[in-house]
Amino acid sequence: MPAKVDLAAGKLPIDATFGVASDTDARLAPAVKRFLARVARQTGIFPAPSGTAATLHIACAPCTARPVLGEDESYQLDVTPSGANLKAATVSGALHGMETFLQLIQPGPEGFQVPAVHIADQPRFAWRGLMLDCARHFPPVEVIERNLDAMAAVKLNVFHWHLSDDQGFRAESKLYPKLQQFGSDGNFYTQDQMREVVAYAAARGIRVVPEFDIPGHTLSWLVGYPELAAGTGPFEIGRHFGVFDPVLDPTREETYTFLDGFIGEMAALFPDPFFHVGGDEVNGKAWKQSEQVQSFAKAHNLNDTLALQTYFNQRILKILQKYGKNMVGWDEIFGPDLPRDAVIQSWRGADSLATAAGKGYRGILSAGYYLDHARPAAYHYAVDPLAGPAAQLTPEQAAHILGGEACMWSELVDAETVDSRVWPRTAAIAERFWSARELTDVDSMYARMEAVSRQLEWTGVTHRSSYGEMLGRLAGARPVEPLRVLADASEARGLGTGRRAKDTETPLNRFVDAARPESEMVRHLELAARKADPADLTTLRGVFEVWAANDVRFQALAEDNALLEEVRPLSKDLSTLGVMGLQILDYLGSGKPAPADWLTAQSKELTRIARPSAEVLLAGTRPVKILLDALAKR
């Protein structure tokens, strides 16, 4: 939602004569080309080769070669029935304006069109990011790139690239090739690919902040370089998840020599001045067990794990400064003597963010934006970087809060499923970072999110198309329809909300992987159940009839199919739910009250059905509950 929108009368038609005239700029020119290709994809109309008029004029001064934190991202878009003007101070602003223009293209009475409108827009926060964990499961470059396109579409401007963790080292080092040779199972990004991703992102107004998580979460480093460890190897790539004991040894000079070389090498690949060093979840066990570490600690008065990590951070900080980088780290880096140019990423809660800001540290919020928890978009939308403890800050202190990042940890997503876990929910988080804090109406957010979700398909992300393919795989040679009916009414649970993550080798090909974290269809049914107009009740009846009849068909489909075995009870419950829904509608239609014991029995049954099964929630219980509550109130 833009900061300021004034609709005017009339429409600008988008047809084969559509064209763009723009100021010349090394980043703007290819962006205009991509923009025209998007117009073509969205409308199916390709500019006539005979030449096109300049319908949209884009003005923006020549800019830096890449986006910069805090640059002026504002834009003004004026559309009239005869043409459109887009003005911005920077290429980033112009890119945002072009995305807004694309969102405005809709079919209308004379074909595709953009409404006449004046928009003056700018973001609330300067740091609007998405973190992708590419260590626990490895997404090839094409997955990264299509997600960068989708990020640009919702005006996110930071790609936080989590490149190493216990389960994999994903960046090619030429200085220390055993990092990827022994730590990646062959799944890593070459230096050329990393340069390509950085350029691809910059072209779309997105900064790339690489993360190499140290001194913990480093098992994959230690396979090739066991000498870096506090304690002795051999080490193996982590296959399971959680916090592992082995960590880097902060007391040996060789560790810092290694890291100096490595960070120097990576700093040259990633031009952004921010460099993420992780720093989370060091349990200290390996340090306590190491004589070398303990004697060093005693000699230097480093009394506990925190003191040791602070010492480590101080050393790393000097290395980063040498290469002109600002340190970014998770909550845990916030210790005494942390220099003021460091940036804290809060994942354990908003308190640490506010505390740090109060002390003059810059911070970004990620607590509340964990996509792997598979929570509804409304949950994330309600989280604001300036709410809660941050609301008590002075304006000057609050200004240290740069924004936030959605986090996609990859215990339970792979290249096939990651898009459907990131999108469309991240669009709601992106709006939280961009738009007014006062914008909190959930229904209107969902209306926008659904429209954006459909538009995101044109950027190449597969959050919608992979659904049918994955269901088709589960159905095998049999007709998929009963499975789709069940999946449409289901929601996948996430890490910490009912889903277990076993190890990196467990296939992510189950029903729960195909099902979405949030069902658009069920949300529509909830709206219908709340409104309960005659047309709504007809819609609900139709759906309940399908549910009621579905189990017979589903059980035939699931016969002799090990992959569907676990959701057979879920299917049975869906049909129960359908029958219950029909009975409630009958009572509502008859105008007669339902017997109290019948109501109690249904309520009990609903509670049972609402419990997760096969790591999935039968979201279809929600509209039925709304109707049952309405009936009970009569």
Add this chain to the structure above:
Amino acid sequence: MPAKVDLAAGKLPIDATFGVASDTDARLAPAVKRFLARVARQTGIFPAPSGTAATLHIACAPCTARPVLGEDESYQLDVTPSGANLKAATVSGALHGMETFLQLIQPGPEGFQVPAVHIADQPRFAWRGLMLDCARHFPPVEVIERNLDAMAAVKLNVFHWHLSDDQGFRAESKLYPKLQQFGSDGNFYTQDQMREVVAYAAARGIRVVPEFDIPGHTLSWLVGYPELAAGTGPFEIGRHFGVFDPVLDPTREETYTFLDGFIGEMAALFPDPFFHVGGDEVNGKAWKQSEQVQSFAKAHNLNDTLALQTYFNQRILKILQKYGKNMVGWDEIFGPDLPRDAVIQSWRGADSLATAAGKGYRGILSAGYYLDHARPAAYHYAVDPLAGPAAQLTPEQAAHILGGEACMWSELVDAETVDSRVWPRTAAIAERFWSARELTDVDSMYARMEAVSRQLEWTGVTHRSSYGEMLGRLAGARPVEPLRVLADASEARGLGTGRRAKDTETPLNRFVDAARPESEMVRHLELAARKADPADLTTLRGVFEVWAANDVRFQALAEDNALLEEVRPLSKDLSTLGVMGLQILDYLGSGKPAPADWLTAQSKELTRIARPSAEVLLAGTRPVKILLDALAKR
């Protein structure tokens, strides 16, 4: 359908330990890699990095660098519960066997599995092709490549690449750069890309036969090189379709000097010994109007257009021979003195194919395989290269019939829609070319085609996924569901079967472009209406109810939407059809006969609704007609 299949007891499980051991061969090794990636995509199971056992052994002698016409394409596949063996004489045979193995992977009681089976298989015809017209609309290389993957999946082995026509010259010539500079609107394949496509195809067992259509269909050549024309320019790229008058001048030596240079250049890019020179649809007008041509014709006793074209062909033939190429051409090249190594591609009917074969010419059949006509798969499946007049040939003569090609002319398809016009119907044609002539049961063909259609998704073609995207575009910001209900019951008409092709600049973004040439859903309803078991009648009732209720929702969706305006009457008809279907079911259920005048009225209404509207057929009339006929017979 393989030539010989013997099912045995038991299943071979496909899990994370699955692995392949194969003979070393430059083409086989990357094919095995791709095969494993396909196994992973199909199952969602990725081989554990810890190492895999060799479940499938592939044996095949080292082979030629590329597929060759007439090579031994047979394979033997033996699957037991403990492992599988694939044996073939050539890489092409091994590739076919791998595709069969992929088709056999299905979910089962213990997870993904392949049934124990012995298969001995080989093709009936050596030339099994797909022609893509890349001139009238231009598909980028990625579209070509994904279709090559799909072709390999159904064991097609010839990609006939129609690279030039009146509407565009799509190949880069370095010798004559004005061909692409002036004849392509910038849409052409570079020489590197053409080499890449040839290598990509060869890796998949597919020969590439380029076509440069001469002397007609050459408007795009003449824009840059008007001196090649019979008659004077200037010329412009053809935007409309049909037969244009301007053609090459067959009487000037400069024409042959040019073509010698050009064919030599292209011959070096396309290693296959077959080279297609088109030769179709020369109307002779330009030759009749040209003094130069007429005086030459008189001097050389070339009395008519056919004689002139025969002279032209003789000259071209010599050029082709110089570069070691066999001539392939459309029907029209079959004139007197055509040498015996030429191959005739019959598009005007099977007669010419039989006549040519009778005279010792090799031929391939395309009449009856025109995908742009949007006919049902069953129509194409009934066409056989050895049926009709060819059935009268001696076995020796019949052996000259090498096979056939499905033809995708692109007046009405672009990069977005081409996949949905080629697939899945081409799979049925591919089976016609591969499998026994006696295999003619249409229902079992459709059952296999549907399974293959779903599996083809994994090769990357978008025949299923583009459907939702294109409907979403038409719906704009509104819920797409009523549009999908209508589209599921509709079938797009094709060229010559109810669809008009205007020009290359007309957007292909209408309802008819999103709708499929053949509705899988309607076919299921037809089966249900024919069987008419109680479960079938319940299914039909459910669908008819949805249709009956759909128009109200559709009209709301179509409000103020110019793109949906044309299908408003269609939607109204669908609801009428739904109501009619429900009434018929009521009569059938009641056991009472329907009044004769009511039956007559319904029949009349059905005939009206069955007429094309907005270039689309309401295929949903078919199951209703089956039910109505059954009712009338009582």
